Amino acid sequence: MDDSEEIAPAVQSILDAARERGGGGDRVSVTGRSLPDAFDAAAADGRTPVIAEIKPTSPTAEGERTDDPVDLAQQMVEGGAAALSVLTEPEHFGGSAATLERVRDAVDVPVLRKDFILHEEQLDVVEADVVLLIVRFLEAEGTDDLADLLAAARERGFQVLVETHTAAEVEKAIDAGADIIGVNNRDLAELEVDLGTFESVATDVPESVTLIAESGIQTEEDVTRMRRAGADALLIGSAIMDHGAATDVEANTRRLTRADTDAAETTTDT
Numbered sequence: 669m670d671d672s673e674e675i676a677p678a679v680q681s682i683l684d685a686a687r688e689r690g691g692g693g694d695r696v697s698v699t700g701r702s703l704p705d706a707f708d709a710a711a712a713d714g715r716t717p718v719i720a721e722i723k724p725t726s727p728t729a730e731g732e733r734t735d736d737p738v739d740l741a742q743q744m745v746e747g748g749a750a751a752l753s754v755l756t757e758p759e760h761f762g763g764s765a766a767t768l769e770r771v772r773d774a775v776d777v778p779v780l781r782k783d784f785i786l787h788e789e790q791l792d793v794v795e796a797d798v799v800l801l802i803v804r805f806l807e808a809e810g811t812d813d814l815a816d817l818l819a820a821a822r823e824r825g826f827q828v829l830v831e832t833h834t835a836a837e838v839e840k841a842i843d844a845g846a847d848i849i850g851v852n853n854r855d856l857a858e859l860e861v862d863l864g865t866f867e868s869v870a871t872d873v874p875e876s877v878t879l880i881a882e883s884g885i886q887t888e889e890d891v892t893r894m895r896r897a898g899a900d901a902l903l904i905g906s907a908i909m910d911h912g913a914a915t916d917v918e919a920n921t922r923r924l925t926r927a928d929t930d931a932a933e934t935t936t937d938t
């Protein structure tokens with residue numbers, strides 16, 4: 669998406685709500701579990717590094733999953749997830765900071781806080797190992813600067829996943845000092861998924877960056893495709909939470925973490 673494109677009404681509503689949300693009270697200080705180390709450990713163990721996402725609902729999902737998030741988290745880890753992502757956005761995704769806290773207490777893998785952070789004080793809500801910053805949303809008027817927020821997050825001990833959707837956004841992320849970059853296959857204008865997005869954008873990301881393919885990964889073939897295109901890890905929500913009628917979260921996670929563990933290694937870098 670280039671800067672002139674509209675964003676979907678659902679996304680605008682998420683952003684408007686995010687602007688209204690304040691921060692926490694005390695400044696958070698966290699000793700995080702390393703995300704790159706967790707990816708390496710999974711790969712060494714023969715598993716595709718996957719961040720499994722607990723997302724009770726979303727603007728593009730049908731219905732809401734009401735299982736205990738701690739149960740879901742444990743099934744995901746049992747199924748081989750290298751890390752977890754927990755939505756904390758309350759109004760559109762059914763998330764909460766309390767859920768993230770419970771999940772992080774119950775597992776020992778790194779946990780990503782998935783939210784729409786626009787201001788520094790919004791970092792001071794809950795301890796997490798990793799926080800998400802979305803390049804596109806930090807370009808809007810009245811939001812903090814990406815590089816400043818990145819620094820503020822690191823000062824608190826967070827690792828930072830910087831989310832992009834275009835080559836221009838990857839460049840901004842790198843200029844701001846990002847070392848973990850996600851490419852979201854879902855565009856924020858139509859909310860449609862195209863795995864070709866990762867394939868075209870990944871070529872611009874330096875080898876030293878930990879690169880994550882986000883959204884729309886459903887099948888083992890999709891896993892292979894993203895790994896071949898250079899993904900160090902994959903962020904998967906829907907296909908684990910509610911893959912058609914298959915609601916066995918542990919089995920869904922296992923199926924995707926066992927898919928094509930050596931595709932990345934067989935890719936020749938040119």
Ligand SMILES: O=P(O)(O)OC[C@@H](O)[C@@H](O)c1c[nH]c2ccccc12
Pocket residue numbers: 721723782783831852882883884885903904905906907
């Ligand atoms: O459910 P999916 O298609 O596997 O997608 C997971 C994740 O990538 C998606 O939930 C996501 C990507 N970036 C976000 C930013 C905010 C909220 C959610 C997201």
